[in-house]
Amino acid sequence: MAYEESANSPLYLKKIYVFDGDKPVPAIIRNYVNEDFEGLIELQQASFPPPFPEELWWKEEQLQNHVDLFPEGAICIEIGGKIVGSLTAMRVHIDPLNLEHTWREITDGGYIRNHDPDGDSLYIVDICILPAFRNMGLGKWLMSSMYETVVHLGITRLIGGGRMPGYAAQAARMTPDQYVDAVVTGLQRDPVLTFLLRCGRMPVQVLSGYLEDEESLNYACLMEWRNPFL
Incomplete structure (x- = not known):
């Protein structure tokens, strides 16, 4: 590890x-x-253009909370002195009997004021890569770096909701669960879910109303990576 x-x-x-x-x-x-902060805000704007809601781009107050409340979960990747990707996480406690939640509820709308220093899980708040750099495997590098943080902290898992941006085009012929099954079996490719599978994340449950997201029809798939040492 690299601490x-x-x-x-x-x-x-x-x-x-x-x-x-x-x-x-x-x-x-x-x-x-x-x-x-300035570079991270510009990164978000370039990474999540409309129809992604502009109000969900990072604000300086949110970023300040990330570095103050849980700096271990605030990482970026830099090439040639320029930030070209970032990942933000927080610690939460996951109740396996009550997995339903929205992104806003579990992340405090990205402000992470509900970060639990004793949480058993590292929750992915956000990951983004500058479009011009998306052929270089940077997202997978950021994710694997956060897996190292899970091991370093000695906690149970990394978990988070994965958008399903390919679902809207398929919604007339399959349910959200059927769509996830199709991605897992290789019959369907999804820009986010397929990426998360390549990173070693495993599907847990489909979440409805997770995030205002036209491409996903507001659905997400909760996906986890478990600490192999526990």
Whole structure:
């Protein structure tokens, strides 16, 4: 793992090569900090264009909470001095008998003021990659880095709702559960769910009304990665 100790908490720093085709490109995965806020907001705007709701783009107050309340869950990937991807997470307690929730409920609308320092699960609040860099495997690198954080913290799992942006086009002929089954069996490809499967995430349950998301008809699939050491 790639942690450096600071006065307050261990900080994540990893230097890697990613690939643009066959060309190795140096990159850094690290915690994001206050000086990165402007770049992170621009990243969100470029990564989630309409019809994604503009009000869900990061605000400075939200980012401030991320670095103040749970800096271990606030990471970004940098290439050539530019932030080209980010991932934000928080700790929560997952009740296996009551999995229904919305993104707004569980993440406090992205402000994470309900972050539980003793939570048994790392919940993915957001992941985004600049469109021009999406052929380099950066999302998978960020996800695997957060798996390392799960192991470092000694907690049970990483979990979060995955959008289903391909579902709206298929809704007339299949239910949300049937759509997820089709993605898992390889009969259907979904930009988000297929990516999460490639990252080792496993489907748990379909969530309705998860996020205002026209492409997913507001559905999401709760998907987890379990700590293999527990």
